[in-house]
Amino acid sequence: MTDLFSPIQLGDYQLPNRVFMAPLTRARSLAGGVPKAGLKAEYYSERASAGLIIAEATAISPMGLGWLNTSGIWNEAQQEAWTPVTDAVHEKNGHIFIQLWHMGAIVTPDFIEGKQPLSASNVQLEGELRTPNDRKQKLVEPKAMTITDISQAQDEFVNAAKKSIAAGFDGVEIHAANGFLIDQFIRDKTNKRKDQYGGTIENRVRFCLEVVEKISKEIGSGKVGIRISPTNTVWGIKDSDYLKTFSYLVKQLNDYDLAYLHILEPKPNSDHFIETIDYITPKLRELYQGIIIANGGYTKETAILSIQSNEADAIAFGSSFIANPDLVERFMKNAHLNEPADDSLYYSNDAEGYTKYPTLEKLRKTA
Ligand SMILES: Cc1cc2nc3c(=O)[nH]c(=O)nc-3n(C[C@H](O)[C@H](O)[C@H](O)COP(=O)(O)O)c2cc1C
Incomplete structure (x- = not known):
């Protein structure tokens, strides 16, 4: 029977298991959106036993980058x-x-030389983000x-x-989730356009599908x-009929x-999802x-249940991979999972809280 540890053909690749690493923004970049190569090489190679690593959201352009110390491509x-x-x-x-990322309206002006961020329409979203000027700035009305x-x-x-493939990535994940630019086009709270990119569902998903196609x-x-x-x-993003909208897109x-x-499904106890x-x-x-x-x-x-009931083909784990680089082995052996050291280190910019979480192998060696 297919389970979490069965191989899977995904696009061009045959992968050894179905325990995937979800994209996790973890900062650790230099000025100009250049990743700290040595540190990231260590972090991701520690997690290479995942069936697939989906690396962090990475900006496609300066106008798309609005999260402190994150990288571009x-x-x-x-x-x-x-x-x-x-x-x-x-x-x-x-x-x-x-993961290819354009934050759209969620980029604050400090990141883009005081300019107005871009979005489908001029609808301001909610929230604030830390900026390179070492302050928090509220989201503004986009252009x-x-x-x-x-x-x-x-x-x-x-x-x-193209640059991702040239850098050796096996593929790209288009980030159409979490209220960022593509999502701003898809949902009717943020898309008030009257042209071929707005109005009907067919028009609202056009930007996304064109990106997919190109x-x-x-x-x-x-x-x-x-x-x-x-x-x-x-960020306050919403759609008046998300089931209809996303069914059409899918x-x-x-x-x-x-x-x-x-x-990305609702996470129990998260306040970022619809009430029910x-x-x-x-x-x-259906x-x-x-895949x-x-x-x-x-x-x-719950991952095994989801695969065995044929609800999904693979499961991505986010937080569990933060402190468990060898999550696959831990699952196979029913081993205890480490807890992340400190969530204030999720988005900090050096090795602490990032690399070197103990693996079962390291623990065996020191025992
Ligand atoms: C520190 C952190 C960073 C995240 N960064 C991203 C990201 O870059 N792109 C993305 O789509 N989701 C991101 N997420 C969401 C995760 O990919 C995932 O959807 C979420 O953690 C729920 O999965 P989990 O319950 O297995 O942790 C992030 C979550 C956390 C905790």
């Missing part, structure tokens, strides 16, 4: 710094995709993107995908995944033969013909 310096990271994972026979802005952002996604053409659809989070209301995605669809917890993966499973990765609050036991 739009220029050659960034590409070069990512290369030793992918090499280190491949040396351990791992596979690694990178509604012109058709030229839209085509430029799509070109930036394609450029970032990237797939450039690097091959077997190297492209996409992440959505239909029930997530983080049905359209069947046309692209992607490596996978990654669905609605597990949407079973509904979307509409999607490809589904589910994520959000899974334990080993």
